[in-house]
Amino acid sequence: MKILPLIISAAVTTGLVVTLNTKLLLPAPLGKLLSPQHGIWQNAENATADFKMDLSFPQLDGAVDVYLDDRLVPHVFAEEENDVYFVQGYLHAKFRLWQMELQTHAAAGRASEIIGNKALAHDREFRRLGMGYAAEISLKEMENDPATKASCDAYTAGVNAWISSLTESQLPIEYKLIGYTPEPWSNLKTALFLKYMSYDLAAHDDDIEMTNAKSYFSPVDFDLLYPSKQDSLDPIIPKGTVYPAPKVIVQAPATADSVYLQNKGLLVVMQEEKPDKENGSNNWVAAGSKTKSGSPILCNDPHLGLNLPSLWFEMQLSTPTFNAYGATFPGAPSVIIGFNDSCAWGVTNGGRDVRDYYEIKFKDDSRTEYWFDSSWKKTEFRIETIKVKDSANYVDTVAYTVFGPVMYDKSFSGNRVVNNKYYAVRWKAHDPSKELLAFNMLNHAKNYSDYLAAVTNMHTPGQNFAFAAKNGDIAMRTQGDWPAKWKGQGDFIMPGTDSSYMWQGMIPQDENPFQYNPERGFVSSANQKPADTSYPYYLGRDYPPYRGFIINRKLSAMNGITPKDMMAMQASNYDVFAEMARPIFLKNVNEAALDAGEKKYLEILKTWDLNNELNATGPTVFSVLWESFESSVFDDDFKKAPAVIQHPFESSLLDGILRDSSYKFLDNIETPQKETLADDVTTAFKSAAAKLKTVEVEGRLPWAAYKATRVNHLTKLEPFSRLNLPVGGGTHCINATKENHGPSWRMIVSLTAQTEAYGVYPGGQSGNPGSRFYDNFIDQWAAGKYYALWMMKKGEENDNRIKWKMSFSKS
Amino acid sequence: MKFIVSIVLMALLSVAACLYFPWWTIAIVAFIVASLIPQSPGKSFLAGFIALLLLWGSLSWYISNNNNHLLAHKVSMIILKTDSPYLLIMSTALIGALVAGFAALSGSYLRRK
Numbered sequence: 059m060k061i062l063p064l065i066i067s068a069a070v071t072t073g074l075v076v077t078l079n080t081k082l083l084l085p086a087p088l089g090k091l092l093s094p095q096h097g098i099w100q101n102a103e104n105a106t107a108d109f110k111m112d113l114s115f116p117q118l119d120g121a122v123d124v125y126l127d128d129r130l131v132p133h134v135f136a137e138e139e140n141d142v143y144f145v146q147g148y149l150h151a152k153f154r155l156w157q158m159e160l161q162t163h164a165a166a167g168r169a170s171e172i173i174g175n176k177a178l179a180h181d182r183e184f185r186r187l188g189m190g191y192a193a194e195i196s197l198k199e200m201e202n203d204p205a206t207k208a209s210c211d212a213y214t215a216g217v218n219a220w221i222s223s224l225t226e227s228q229l230p231i232e233y234k235l236i237g238y239t240p241e242p243w244s245n246l247k248t249a250l251f252l253k254y255m256s257y258d259l260a261a262h263d264d265d266i267e268m269t270n271a272k273s274y275f276s277p278v279d280f281d282l283l284y285p286s287k288q289d290s291l292d293p294i295i296p297k298g299t300v301y302p303a304p305k306v307i308v309q310a311p312a313t314a315d316s317v318y319l320q321n322k323g324l325l326v327v328m329q330e331e332k333p334d335k336e337n338g339s340n341n342w343v344a345a346g347s348k349t350k351s352g353s354p355i356l357c358n359d360p361h362l363g364l365n366l367p368s369l370w371f372e373m374q375l376s377t378p379t380f381n382a383y384g385a386t387f388p389g390a391p392s393v394i395i396g397f398n399d400s401c402a403w404g405v406t407n408g409g410r411d412v413r414d415y416y417e418i419k420f421k422d423d424s425r426t427e428y429w430f431d432s433s434w435k436k437t438e439f440r441i442e443t444i445k446v447k448d449s450a451n452y453v454d455t456v457a458y459t460v461f462g463p464v465m466y467d468k469s470f471s472g473n474r475v476v477n478n479k480y481y482a483v484r485w486k487a488h489d490p491s492k493e494l495l496a497f498n499m500l501n502h503a504k505n506y507s508d509y510l511a512a513v514t515n516m517h518t519p520g521q522n523f524a525f526a527a528k529n530g531d532i533a534m535r536t537q538g539d540w541p542a543k544w545k546g547q548g549d550f551i552m553p554g555t556d557s558s559y560m561w562q563g564m565i566p567q568d569e570n571p572f573q574y575n576p577e578r579g580f581v582s583s584a585n586q587k588p589a590d591t592s593y594p595y596y597l598g599r600d601y602p603p604y605r606g607f608i609i610n611r612k613l614s615a616m617n618g619i620t621p622k623d624m625m626a627m628q629a630s631n632y633d634v635f636a637e638m639a640r641p642i643f644l645k646n647v648n649e650a651a652l653d654a655g656e657k658k659y660l661e662i663l664k665t666w667d668l669n670n671e672l673n674a675t676g677p678t679v680f681s682v683l684w685e686s687f688e689s690s691v692f693d694d695d696f697k698k699a700p701a702v703i704q705h706p707f708e709s710s711l712l713d714g715i716l717r718d719s720s721y722k723f724l725d726n727i728e729t730p731q732k733e734t735l736a737d738d739v740t741t742a743f744k745s746a747a748a749k750l751k752t753v754e755v756e757g758r759l760p761w762a763a764y765k766a767t768r769v770n771h772l773t774k775l776e777p778f779s780r781l782n783l784p785v786g787g788g789t790h791c792i793n794a795t796k797e798n799h800g801p802s803w804r805m806i807v808s809l810t811a812q813t814e815a816y817g818v819y820p821g822g823q824s825g826n827p828g829s830r831f832y833d834n835f836i837d838q839w840a841a842g843k844y845y846a847l848w849m850m851k852k853g854e855e856n857d858n859r860i861k862w863k864m865s866f867s868k869s
Numbered sequence: 870m871k872f873i874v875s876i877v878l879m880a881l882l883s884v885a886a887c888l889y890f891p892w893w894t895i896a897i898v899a900f901i902v903a904s905l906i907p908q909s910p911g912k913s914f915l916a917g918f919i920a921l922l923l924l925w926g927s928l929s930w931y932i933s934n935n936n937n938h939l940l941a942h943k944v945s946m947i948i949l950k951t952d953s954p955y956l957l958i959m960s961t962a963l964i965g966a967l968v969a970g971f972a973a974l975s976g977s978y979l980r981r982k
Binding site for chain 2 (some may be wrong): 060063067068070071074075079086088090091092093094095096097098099101102103104105106226231235415496547556775776777778827828829830
């Protein structure tokens, strides 16, 4: 034995192994990652991979057969209803486990456990909003309903059956790259996932920004900048609908004017993480009277953040009690948007303001007592222990009041100066909600009354539910459990020292605006205001009007509609906002003041056909010009305003100048002379032209290049994402595809005797970046094309669309 | 002959060990084989190096080729910051080779007088 050489070479070997197995010296444990039998190579799915499986589980009551078609869509046939949820959970986990866990960790404020300190602000934000608190309440409600509990229990067991069978080599690649392993699933995680959807869809608020806007501007200016009326509004439930007298009478507090609406206190608050304001969607149904076949056609395209793996997973669930097809949520049982043998349904976001803030007066810094209704009331504390990767735990003690958790205080303000005040958040998602029961019942629904009984269980996030049935019925219901508010309630931060500013009640379910077989032969929604001013409850002010306007204009004019017409409509890139705004620019721009280079862009704008097509340059010119115009109108007025302030909506400015060509804010308050609309338009045109020149030099004048639509992997790792997709459309088009946001699932269902359905989503069925099924739908989606959705029947097992069979049996 | 036998044994036993144990058992395999089949330190090192260079190189190439290098394109950009499946395959082979080479070298010193 040669001692010294042995020691040296053994040390080198050990050093190599340790280095390659950890992140001590390398950014990643390269040995572990690249080992062909353990690491990333194991995720490189064979291009001819066989998904055939024979499995047995004691949790099953009967046999379940799964037929995977050529797009990897599972058609699940179960003998017992709950078995279908077990297999749904198993398949969700098999194809999408990593995203399911990531999203529920993010929802629970546990992202720091995985990615460390940089997620701490997110985790504190979510915990202070009460996401975990809300999920626990939701779980209790879910488990109180026997059907929901049984489906969740089976679903959870299915997910865990997959997780417990996982070996190191089978871990999704993201676990290997980040370096952690999955934990067991639970019903609480399903509740957390649903709260994540509530966060995405029903947590938007501008209360802090609006409070500052109200405090900074005079009441007259405020009403001009933030009007609650929109001239181009064509509400979901048409104008002129007569509503019965409200059953809940709300009363503004006596002090509302003095201490609330006219209060001038400015806030300095950190810009919080906010869900995308444009989380909108389109849905509509054409009645049989307007279609070629004589049967209704239902269309839906929910607009959400575009991510890989996709939020959606396509499935057919078939049991003796129901047979449904559509988009499912990895993380929850049932079909969420889809159709069954009798009817179809689809949703858009309700978008009402259900998140309000109250200023709390604590006795002292200990926060143990707060002033409420003339006495000191005891605070409850929820201790949030946040585990942080590679760091010590972070403990956040959150005070809970009668309103809800105190979200903002001096301990949570990010890295900005904040006042010493305390703000509690009242969020509707803290209340019990039965959204899973709503979807479960929709999967079973046979007719309009089943649909109605199903959707009224949907409290938060409130959704506009479109419905069509084979018997010809169509309907639209602006469904949710909405607080009945007095005018202006919750637009700004409210006083929290007594009960007078609290929500006084919920709008009764039978007073939610709806339409059932309307004479006009169609129903539609696109996140616009649900009703006009004749609706007796306050609806807030923040709704996008333009998509709804163009959808209704198109549907009114259409007859003899086919599914193909509906495809063209969902992919429509016509910009109705530009149709309204362009004439103002063309009429007011001072052409004599433009040089040749600038005139070139004017020419592009003039000759543009108002379609945001991918190679058109008109939409880029218009988009840059509108931004410059907003700047030239408002920059001077907002120069001295607080940093966190609401900026006027596009519709407010457009309506303002259409109504009054000497709109007050056109004048630049920093100059002695009075600017006119022509001055502002010309200034905007010149600054837009300068910007456009740069854009053109970069080769990004064509719209798709300028917009650069992308579908991000949830880690934002570029090689796992799809960048610079050739997609037209935009915010105000029916094809509302923006940079990283847009139609996340397009579906068209014609309810003829033999259902004819089409669908597509920007992703693929497999969550594995090493699978050919990872992003294979994206090009089809980008091109505005669809796949035929196949509701498979028993007896079609030998159809050539079926590629693999998975058999599940009871053991 | 010893040289060839060592290479074959190290490769086969590494595949078997990695079915059940962590990746670094390739080091243990190379160490044991080198200590049981005495060779000069240089030859032992080379045997371990070549065994795993070939094994990990061919395994990763085989998997990646069946995958049309779909994943290797993406992962090479993440790990190596360059889009090259073959560079990723070579890196894989080299990592296995170095670990097994040094482990075999240690094994040979254990037996050497």
